[in-house]
Amino acid sequence: MPRDLDALTLAHCGRIPKVLFVGPYPPPHGGISVHVARARAMLARAGVRCGVLNIEKGAPASEAYIRVNGALDFLKQLARHARNDWTFHVHTNGHNPKSWLVALAGGLAARLGAGGTLTLHSGLAPAYLESGGPWRRTVARLTCALYSRVVCVNEEIADSLLALGVSWRRLEISPAYLPPSHISSTLPPDIGAWLSTRHPVLSTILFYRPEYGFELVVEAVERLRRKHARLGCLVIGGTEGRREAEALVRRHGLEEWMRLCGDVDHSLCIALMSRSDVFVRATYSDGDSISVREAVALGVPVVASNVGARPPGVALFPAGDADALVERVEEVLGV
Structure with missing residues (x-):
């Protein structure tokens, strides 16, 4: 406790x-x-x-x-x-x-x-x-x-x-995880409409700093969408560095497949995570990720780098390895 x-x-x-x-x-x-x-x-x-x-x-x-x-x-x-x-x-x-x-x-x-x-x-x-x-x-x-x-x-x-x-x-x-007291039951109309056109849906929560591995997520989405034409990836969090992140998404031509939501209220963050098929944690270092534990508690499959503390049931991949990340996501999706 x-x-x-x-x-x-x-x-x-x-x-x-x-x-x-x-x-x-x-x-x-x-x-x-x-x-x-x-x-x-x-x-x-x-x-x-x-x-x-x-x-x-x-x-x-x-x-x-x-x-x-x-x-x-x-x-x-x-x-x-x-x-x-x-x-x-x-x-x-x-x-x-x-x-x-x-x-x-x-x-x-x-x-x-x-x-x-x-x-x-x-x-x-x-x-x-x-x-x-x-x-x-x-x-x-x-x-x-x-x-x-x-x-x-x-x-x-x-x-x-x-x-x-x-x-x-x-x-x-001791992990710094405390269960949320409230989960938003409604989504903003624009995000809800976008999600209705996407499957499967990945989600990730991060800051746009090197240790969070945003570039690795972009690379994985670029590969996965070749097989999953309707794939969607919700990127939650991060305000500092967002302009550069959006530019990276554009350079890879992934505007249709990646949605950068910015910093949102955490009850909405949990609601978005709960509507995803896989939660991705691509960090290069970690303590004990609260978002990973939240996804596990929600019953959302998790693919995470093998750094820090990870709870049982998480599909691990070597940090920084885009090939292994894509492979683990495919395994979790069962394709």
Whole structure:
């Protein structure tokens, strides 16, 4: 069970009256931000007083979270909540300096407040820690020591922390998956009309960053549509880099077969995924993909690269291998 939910039991015992999540919050709808939003909602429904300190740059104003206006405001908010005896749960990727600075600041606040937990989500975190010099590794080790628990979403992340000297007693391996509370029952008319003309339908959720393998998905669709004239591929998520992604689709002549939906509300995202025949996760690195677990829970067959943690029943292919990706999709479709 994700460590967030332990707060439910402790809160009812009177030990954790207030929980502050520190991390990104939708929009955009990424794995970490969706997890933070769901965890906050679940605790709130259970009567736990909780809040979110949203570290997403340029986040719009919202009553759902506290928006951070720069580093100084971030530190002030942490100090204020620490003085008021909040418990901190910091969610971050762990694969860049900013991530560890956020974790360090959150850990110091947790020590001044009512304690805290750190969750590391990214499959890129082990490589980041292993490739750094002594200073990087020291900062990570000392940061982890500030938290009562450090949750790693897969074994590779935990192993990288153990190699730094973090005590195994402090570590927990747990997927960051919480089931959605609502799935949209209706689709936008334009997407619904497009889907009615497509079969089979693939779906994928990503950001347009190299580690997400969008180019690999494009290559696979180009090959698959030669055999499946009515094939459709829903690409969900991503705003930054979308113009370049659309240009790549045009260069391959796939405008008819690929629909780039952009960042959508997560209930709609789940609805679109549920209407697909295969969900594709073509990442080059991963922690424990929430979208893969969502597809499995929905009963949608999943084809995913063999990186990070994958639940049972997922059809795996070697990361970056377009031939194997196409072969696995064909096998899952039964053709």
